[in-house]
Amino acid sequence: MNIVLLGPPAVGKGTYAGFLSKKYNIPTISVGDLFRTAIKNRTELGKKIQDYVTSGNLVPDEIVIELVKNRLEEPDCKNGFLLDGFPRTVPQAEAMMEFKKIDIALNFVAPDGVIMERISGRRTCRKCGAIYHIKNIPPTIDGICDQCSGRLVQRADEKPEVVKKRLEVYREKTKPVVDYLKQKGLLADIDAHYDIKDVDKILNQCDEHLQKLN
Numbered sequence: 001m002n003i004v005l006l007g008p009p010a011v012g013k014g015t016y017a018g019f020l021s022k023k024y025n026i027p028t029i030s031v032g033d034l035f036r037t038a039i040k041n042r043t044e045l046g047k048k049i050q051d052y053v054t055s056g057n058l059v060p061d062e063i064v065i066e067l068v069k070n071r072l073e074e075p076d077c078k079n080g081f082l083l084d085g086f087p088r089t090v091p092q093a094e095a096m097m098e099f100k101k102i103d104i105a106l107n108f109v110a111p112d113g114v115i116m117e118r119i120s121g122r123r124t125c126r127k128c129g130a131i132y133h134i135k136n137i138p139p140t141i142d143g144i145c146d147q148c149s150g151r152l153v154q155r156a157d158e159k160p161e162v163v164k165k166r167l168e169v170y171r172e173k174t175k176p177v178v179d180y181l182k183q184k185g186l187l188a189d190i191d192a193h194y195d196i197k198d199v200d201k202i203l204n205q206c207d208e209h210l211q212k213l214n
């Protein structure tokens, strides 16, 4: 089962991928992790990626494509994979269709309000980095870390106006890919507005789609 995962920041993709990976016994391939590993190992591609990243430029399609292609050829992907962070552009999607078949693209969707609340409710401990949520995982004392008594702060990229912008950018950037996969009949929308404790409601929708593939 070759599965592509799509969804805005904080929709919970990583969590669902973890469950699906275990259940279907296929690896999760995160392009962000591939970048980090390639840079760390100083591979030929890694050096190129580092140059783009340090200069603040987007890594070009052909480099991302080569990196993903190489990874998907490894033996652990023989029976399938969950791919997170790729394809991000239509040329990437087209290239992938050439070297690997995509069976389905699970598109996790949730209203902006839900995502805003999830992200902008987060508080991070300045001292130890522990993460809280004002509603879902509140500290015992308001604004103070349970573990180290450090002060809890809201990260700059988690402020509501910044989150709103991130969501807009995400939508604008991925819309062409979403449209492309939909056109190919590969897109399956998953309603991910549920709370994380209702993760089964989200996974059941995934299962329904994935079982049709078998």
Ligand SMILES: [Zn+2]
Binding pocket: 125, 126, 127, 128, 129, 130, 145, 146, 147, 148, 149, 150
């Ligand atoms: Zn702390």
